[in-house]
Amino acid sequence: MILLYDHPLSPYGQKVKIALREKGVAFETAAPGGLGAGGAAGDFAKANPRAEVPTLVDGDVAVFDSTVILEYLEDAYPTPAMLPKSAADRARVRTIEEVMDTHFEPINWGLSELRWFKRAEGDQAAAIEAAAARQLAGFHAWLERQLGEREWLNGEAFGWGDLAVIRFLNGSAGQGHPPPDGSRLAAWQARANARPSVADTTAEIAAMARGAAMPNVAELVEKGLFKREYRDHRLEWMIKSGGLEVVLKGLERDNIRFTAEFG
Numbered sequence: 019m020i021l022l023y024d025h026p027l028s029p030y031g032q033k034v035k036i037a038l039r040e041k042g043v044a045f046e047t048a049a050p051g052g053l054g055a056g057g058a059a060g061d062f063a064k065a066n067p068r069a070e071v072p073t074l075v076d077g078d079v080a081v082f083d084s085t086v087i088l089e090y091l092e093d094a095y096p097t098p099a100m101l102p103k104s105a106a107d108r109a110r111v112r113t114i115e116e117v118m119d120t121h122f123e124p125i126n127w128g129l130s131e132l133r134w135f136k137r138a139e140g141d142q143a144a145a146i147e148a149a150a151a152r153q154l155a156g157f158h159a160w161l162e163r164q165l166g167e168r169e170w171l172n173g174e175a176f177g178w179g180d181l182a183v184i185r186f187l188n189g190s191a192g193q194g195h196p197p198p199d200g201s202r203l204a205a206w207q208a209r210a211n212a213r214p215s216v217a218d219t220t221a222e223i224a225a226m227a228r229g230a231a232m233p234n235v236a237e238l239v240e241k242g243l244f245k246r247e248y249r250d251h252r253l254e255w256m257i258k259s260g261g262l263e264v265v266l267k268g269l270e271r272d273n274i275r276f277t278a279e280f281g
Contacts, residue, residue, distance in 0.1 A: 019044050019045060019046055019050050019055045020038070020043060020044065020045040020046070020074060020075070020076045021044050021045070021046055021047075021048060021074070021075040021076075021092050021147055022034060022035065022038070022046070022047045022048070022072055022073070022075075023047070023048050023049075023050050023062050023065070023066070023071050023072060023073040023074075023075075024047045024048070024049065024071050024072050025049055025071050026104060026176045026222045026225075026226045027072050027223060027226070028072065029185040029186055030071070030072055030084035030119070031071050031072040031084070031087070031125060031188060032185040032219050033072075033084050033181050033182060033185055033213075034072045034074065034084055034087050034091075035047075035219045035222075036086065036181040036184070036185070036216055036219050037088055037091055037100055037178075037181055038091065038245060039214070039215035039218060039219070040098065040099060040100065040176070040177075040181070040213075040215045041091065041095050041097070041100070041146065043091070043095050047225050048062075050062035050063075050069075050071065055139075059208075061210050063278075065080035065082065066078075066080070066082035066084060066195075067278065067280045067281070068083075068277055068278060068280075069278045070082065070247075070277075074087045074090070074091075075272070076090075076094065076108065084119070085115065085119070087098065088119045088178065094255040096127060096142055097213065098175075100172075100177040100178040100181070101172075101177060101178050102172055102174075102177065102178075102179075103175040107172075107173055110164070110172075110179070110180030111171065111172055111177070111178045112178075112181065114161075114164055114171060114179050114182055114199065115179070115182035117157075117160075118183055118186050119182070120250075120251045121157070121251065122157050122186045122190075123186055123251065124252045124254070124255035124256075125150050125153055125157075125190065126186060126189040126190050126193060126250055126258055127255075127257065128146065128150060128252070128255055128259060128261070129147070129150055129190075129193045130193075131246065131256070131261075131264070132146060133193070134235055134236065135235055135236050135239045135246065136239075136240075137239075137268070138261060138264050139261070142260065142261070142263065142264075145260045146256075146259050146260045146261050146264075147228070149259040149260055150195075150259065151195060152258075154190050154195045155195075158197050158198065158201070158203060161187075161203050162197075162201055162202055162203045165202055165203060165206055169206075169209070170206070170209075171183055173202050176210070180206075180210055181215075181216075182217055183210075184211065185219075187203075187207055188207070188211070188220065191207075203281040218225070239273045240273070241273075242271060242272050242273045244273065245272070245273050245274055245275040246268075246273070246275070246276075247274075247276055248265065248268065248276060249276050249277065250256065250261075250272045253265065268274065
């Protein structure tokens with residue numbers, strides 16, 4: 019059986035789990051220890067030298083990076099196909115995925131930095147929040163255009179283009195920024211959330227919230243016991259959206275981290 023190293027709150031892990039469930043591929047999950055503190059080790063670190071979730075282990079095959087995992091699943095378990103048939107449509111949904119993974123994701127992540135991890139307060143937090151709201155409105159409009167008159171972003175059937183978007187759209191809605199009421203995008207979101215693959219994946223987040231008491235993550239960050247990853251697009255977003263001081267303070271207090279060194 020496939021082993022997926024995962025965390026229920028990871029939107030990248032959610033993408034992979036939705037694909038596995040759509041394909042009917044059995045899998046089990048494991049949460050690697052030491053992840054938030056930058057101290058992951060053991061079989062997980064051997065399978066993924068970047069020490070990030072998701073990481074998929076299928077027998078002797080270990081794959082990391084959510085997009086590469088989707089590509090592996092499409093090759094190894096081709097039915098049902100998650101990609102549309104035409105080259106043009108495949109390029110379109112891969113572009114959507116790239117935009118969501120590298121441009122949309124850091125907005126949700128950055129809002130979490132403010133609200134859960136208390137990285138900024140007062141006027142600075144308000145300015146960063148305003149930048150996020152403006153950017154999300156622009157992405158909602160862009161996604162509405164990508165959807166057009168289609169039932170699914172992927173085309174005729176739910177697939178790659180849809181699972182690439184729904185996890186992030188749900189995340190921003192949870193932060194108080196849903197698609198506009200009455201929009202085609204809002205109707206698409208409701209259809210996507212009704213699918214068992216999406217509903218089951220979302221239920222895992224709720225189950226985690228109902229479980230053991232959540233630690234005070236802001237306090238852990240303040241003490242340097244929890245280090246948030248600030249690599250590439252997240253670092254860029256925080257700086258361009260008014261959070262340079264957040265980055266500098268995080269470096270000073272050693273409570274942010276970057277990609278682990280390969281070795």
